[in-house]
Amino acid sequence: MWERITVSQYIIQFLESKRIQWIPGVPGGTILPLYESLAASSIKHVLARHEQGAGFIAQGIARSKGEVSVVFVSSGPGVANLITAVADAYRDSVPMLVFSGQVPTPLKGTDAFQELDTERIVSSLVKKAYSIKDPNLIPVVLQEAYQIASEGKKGPVWIDLPKDIQTKTIPWKENQSFETNYFLSGLNHDKKTIILGETTSLNLFQSQWKQCFADAKFPLLYLGGGAKKESRRFREIVKQYQIPAVTTLMGLGIFEKNDPMNLGMMGMHGTIAANEALGVCDLLIAIGVRFDDRAIGNKDSFCPNAKIVHIDIDANEIGKIKKPDLSLKKDISEVISYLFPIPIEESLLNPQNTGDKGYLQQIEIWKQIPEIHPAKELITSFASLIPNKDHFVITDVGQHQMWVAQYYPFLNPNHWITSGGQGTMGFGLPTSIGVSLANQNSPVYCFTGDGSIMMNLQELATLKEFNLNVKIILMNNQHLGLVKQQQDLFYGNVYSGSKIHFLPNFQSVCGAFEIPYMNWEKDQNDSDLRSLLGEPGPGFVEINIPSDWGVYPFVPGCKSNQEYILDLVKC
Template identity: 55%
Template sequence: MQTSITVSEYCIRFFESKGIRFLPGLPGGTILPVYDALAKSSLTHVLARHEQGAGFIAQGIARTTGEVTPFLISSGPGVSNAITAVADAFRDSVPILVISGQVPTWLIGTDAFQELDTLSIVRSITKRAYLVTDPSRFPEILEEAFSLCKEGRPGPVWIDLPKDIQNSLIGDFKEKGSIPNEHEDKKILSEDPSRELIDGATELLKNSNKQLLYIGGGAVKSERLIRKISDQFRIPVVSTLMGLGIFSEEDELYLGMMGMHGTAAANEALRDCDLLLAFGVRFDDRATGNLESFCKNAKVIHVDIDKREINKNRKVDLSWNGELSSFLFAWISDLETNYEASNKDWLSEISRLKSNLAPPPNKIHSLVRSVASSINEDAFILTDVGQHQMWVAQSYPFQKPNSWITSGGQGTMGFGLPASIGVALANPGATVLCFTGDGSIMMNLQELSTLKEWNLNVKIILVNNGHLGLVRQQQELFYENRKSGSKFEFQPDFLRLAESFGIESAKIHLKDNFVFFSDWFSKKAPSFLEVIVPEEEGVYPFVPAGKANHEYLLAAGTNWKDVVEKSH
């Protein structure tokens, strides 16, 4: 039997066919036809309180499942409100699909109510953006967009749907079989690395004495192979913020996070290495510091899925654009036959760096460790952006890469709470922990309503120092202690605020004993904990902007050269 179906109905049935369970969004006039189709479907809608929240909820689902996650918004302010979440997904390679309403086609370009030129605005923060003007093309566009989200380097794709197009019929729709029940994502069919490339990489490794693995978010999918190459061929490792969890801190070859707030040991090793194996990274400025000084004496092998990243920030000696796992499979096979590690002196140096430059324990470290000891390894750890993000990155003993979720490239305050909601929806039964700050929590505070509505097991730890902490710290260090706009002269009563949303809350001070955490985590419901932190607490190490990674400060007023000389 053949019939007709509207674009809106097709959209929702398509999502059903892909196994989508949750569809975050926030309705408005121009997206109502899709919402009408949604009301008759098996999909579960997640009503966010802000479009940015909807985007981050979708991100939370996509970041933990690896699957394309759509969300719905209306036109105009709906579009502009969602831009931050989409830009964040673009930078951190998260496969989300935006379906936005648009004014009817005959009103486009007339400055109609809630009209924006959506495509012009979002093209630079998406892999591709579509404006659908021909309903007959919608099935093709939707299929292509869905595939493109995961193809190559994952990322967001945007479809802008005029209201009249949503109501238009797609003719000759076959009730059965027209929408596939299973979808095989298109793959980038790159060739395997050449024999010449593998030989070249092996030769560079043979001719080096101080090799170092530099891994990032793009290496997460190849975690087992990365660990194998480090362990089997005795290659030390440093990680970006997004690569945390691939290696355990107990690993003798792992030096920790590198960069602006990375460990002193990691940054010293970067200065001294003579071969840098850059896998799934983009040489971001927060990771490299001053690029002219970054691994100045090292040859570089760079492997990344995105060809635009090759030679973009750092010229390299050997590169391959493709799936990291394909390169590693081929290279490990070659190394097992043609390479034997001979870097004992370098490994001794690595051990000395780890020992001599280990950060001293402090109260912040103890807080984070107490939290970690109270939850199981299957918990998800999220942060917003600020000092608390760096404290968690530095101190939390991550055991799995997929358990660590944060806003990396865009550094978006307000990410943590809505993203935690998405993670909890996609992972029922898991404990989801969200570290946030007194600045960040106010950015998407309204999503506490969504959290309570779903009664999800999300534990929020608010680190409150009364300031935009990293801004204050930089003003103290680099602006002669001139404070401007970094202190909150008024704050709400966060406990009463959380309780007004129906969420159980408590308050402690950093000096307090943290032994109660086990009981706090045992309750399978949303909870809110405010931790009062002295404003003078800072994030260290700290590499000043424009400086080399080895020019780090270990405390306010310290000279990095004195610290390094003592370590030697």
């Protein structure tokens, strides 16, 4: 028997069918019909203290579960405040559905109270943006939006809902299926898609790939976030094939830190071994990567001696920055067994890469160059005191982020979460809340800096409200550290804008939010730290560090990865 329900009721029923458990958001007048329907559902709401915080909480849920998350905001300033978190999600391929309220249809275009042209503003920051004009299109819009967000190269999709549309009724039948096999005409394609890369068929690719690999004297894997889901396979591959590997910031954890084939993170703050290997390899096998500037440095001098094979789920990334010799648009899970069969096929091997591998000896020489930095001792010491190894590590953006990336012994690539492409300060605390909501049996450790923590400090209230097991580790040097470091190196020590002249007393701040606090010094009060980390619920650890600690190695902008600065004196 057909009946009629409101658009807002239909949306909530749809989200329940997708097993959405949490929706962060901040309500306002234009989205109240949707909130009224949410209140009658099984989905729990998270009232963030700022819309940017709500967006990052949604990111934490999506990044940690690998599933689509949802966020609600109202029109005007709600939309504007959310944009930073959505832009961050788009750059790092995080699947989200964004629902924003909008002024009623008759008022659109009149500069009504809290009106913004949301679709136009956000269209370049999402995979797709919808502005709903016909309530009867909601069923297909929802299904299409969910599919676009979750398939291929994942990312956010935005649905803007005028207030009057939310209250319109549409047909509904009890036990109705939400799965549809049809799409809005012409709208199931990303209007921004321009295929830049030429890709081959799988059969042709296989034959050319085997020849490339068999001819290589120094093959090198270059893995990014798109390769994380096959980390177990890649760990076995580098062991069986004896192929060294470098990873991007987003690919950390694919290999265990002490794996002899793991050369570590490449790029601006990459390891010496990783960056030197990129300069001499003769075959670069790039999988799930964007060839972004922070990873490859000067694109013209990147891997000057190498044939490049690029495999990515998104054809737009192939050839966008570095033209490959061989490419394939595929999900790595579909082709990994063709690339690296185990046991190894003879057709992949030539005598020159079956015997003694001279490049492995060179790698060992690079690895012997000492990493002398007090941050290494600090990070590894802290990690050794964490009582539960099945935990998530989140960072904000800054020097602390790079030190954690360089030195933390990650065990699981899916438990390492950071802002990569956008590098958004303020990311850490709210994202940690989302991770903890979605993974309540796993402790969450959020490393942050004194600049980053202040950008979404208000979310301490949200953290306390849900009493989540999130421990915040503040590395406080009273500066915007990466800015200061560049001013040290390139701007004559003129610290314009990088010195933070006033910071709150964080012990008092934590007291106001009723969150346990301690100040930790390495090797001084380790037992107290163990105790705090072992307690359920939120906690805050402040670590005071000198402002002259830098992040090294450091590849200056527009330089090749081999032109790194190794400033051991300043460290």
